[in-house]
Amino acid sequence: MKVSELGEFGLIALIAEVAAPTQQKETPAGSNLLIGIGDDAAAWRGKAAVQLVTVDSFIQDVHFSLDVTPWWEVGWKALAVNLSDIAAMGGITEYAVVSLALPEDTEVEDVRALYQGVTALALESGVAIVGGDTSRGPQVALNITVLGSTLNRDEKMLTRSGAKAGDKIAVTGYLGAASAGWEMFAKKLRFDAGTTARLKEAFLHPRPRLAEGRLLLEQGVEAAIDISDGLVADLGHICQASRLGARVDVNAVPVDPVVKAAFAERALELALSGGEDYELLFTASAGVISRITKMMECPVTVIGDMVAGPENGVALFDREGNSFKLPSGGWEHFRQR
Numbered sequence: 001m002k003v004s005e006l007g008e009f010g011l012i013a014l015i016a017e018v019a020a021p022t023q024q025k026e027t028p029a030g031s032n033l034l035i036g037i038g039d040d041a042a043a044w045r046g047k048a049a050v051q052l053v054t055v056d057s058f059i060q061d062v063h064f065s066l067d068v069t070p071w072w073e074v075g076w077k078a079l080a081v082n083l084s085d086i087a088a089m090g091g092i093t094e095y096a097v098v099s100l101a102l103p104e105d106t107e108v109e110d111v112r113a114l115y116q117g118v119t120a121l122a123l124e125s126g127v128a129i130v131g132g133d134t135s136r137g138p139q140v141a142l143n144i145t146v147l148g149s150t151l152n153r154d155e156k157m158l159t160r161s162g163a164k165a166g167d168k169i170a171v172t173g174y175l176g177a178a179s180a181g182w183e184m185f186a187k188k189l190r191f192d193a194g195t196t197a198r199l200k201e202a203f204l205h206p207r208p209r210l211a212e213g214r215l216l217l218e219q220g221v222e223a224a225i226d227i228s229d230g231l232v233a234d235l236g237h238i239c240q241a242s243r244l245g246a247r248v249d250v251n252a253v254p255v256d257p258v259v260k261a262a263f264a265e266r267a268l269e270l271a272l273s274g275g276e277d278y279e280l281l282f283t284a285s286a287g288v289i290s291r292i293t294k295m296m297e298c299p300v301t302v303i304g305d306m307v308a309g310p311e312n313g314v315a316l317f318d319r320e321g322n323s324f325k326l327p328s329g330g331w332e333h334f335r336q337r
Helices: 008-023 071-087 108-125 177-186 193-204 210-218 231-242 257-273 286-295
Strands: 033-035 051-059 092-102 128-136 141-149 168-172 223-226 245-249 280-284 300-307 313-317
Touching: 008 108, 008 128, 051 071, 071 092, 071 108, 071 141, 071 193, 071 210, 071 223, 092 108, 092 210, 108 128, 168 286, 177 193, 177 257, 193 257, 210 280, 210 286, 223 231, 231 245, 231 257, 231 280, 231 300, 231 313, 280 286, 286 300
Parallel strands: 092 128, 245 313
Antiparallel strands: 051 141, 092 141, 168 280, 168 300, 223 280, 245 300
16 A cells, blocks of 8 residues: 555554554653644653753755665664764663655655564653644655653753863774664675675664763763764764864774775775764763773774864874874765765
């Protein structure tokens, strides 16, 4: 069945059915929810905390291709990129509203799969899907708004402007697998089953570092960003906001071992500028990072230092102190390519 046959109100009913488990009263977000999907607006009881809100667009043939990304993964990833923004602020995720545009010949089961992907991650992350909008459009376009909080009253949160000269620069997890996955799909590259599975998972199924972001905030970290545009580009955002420079030891960057094996000499480039890893990049004193490393379940790697200097950007060096030139600087909308 096409969505044109089901109709707008039938589609809304389908979406409400799929998203209903995220609104259960047993969940923290659900317990405060007063009105969910079905009214003109959602409503919930507020909290005495700093409120967070973020929105991201996920547009067919700009952010994803249906030739590569199955519908379920479109839904998962569209929510994941928003949750990662909340993670980068040290926040707790609570509510989401989903705006969806579709061609009228879209299959109803494809829409169901998309919302099942959104719902699966929402349930994992404690997010209640409480509303949104549907409309006809020339291509698939999702706009998801996520609301959260820091659950504190002192207005402390992770920001891009919180870095200090002398801070160490650190990153969670491993880098490069998501962009390597994109290259695998785009260029139809063939690898062994294990490599293919790892790259596919990294590109299509990112997992926002929500618990890690909260831990950073609890342990006194002040500056962080999620790696969406590439390590160098996103570190540049911290430099600009904090009015500092950064020196990065490229040999210390935690390149995913699968990427090293599959892409050899290009692996470091993918880790530095590929993007879509959705790991957390943060700065803090050596002591704070040492403490966090012992507490965090995922790896934490120190890769460089924040240095004094008015917005002088990111400088890359190898262990011998030689300058390292990056072939590309990361993802940027509207840039000529």
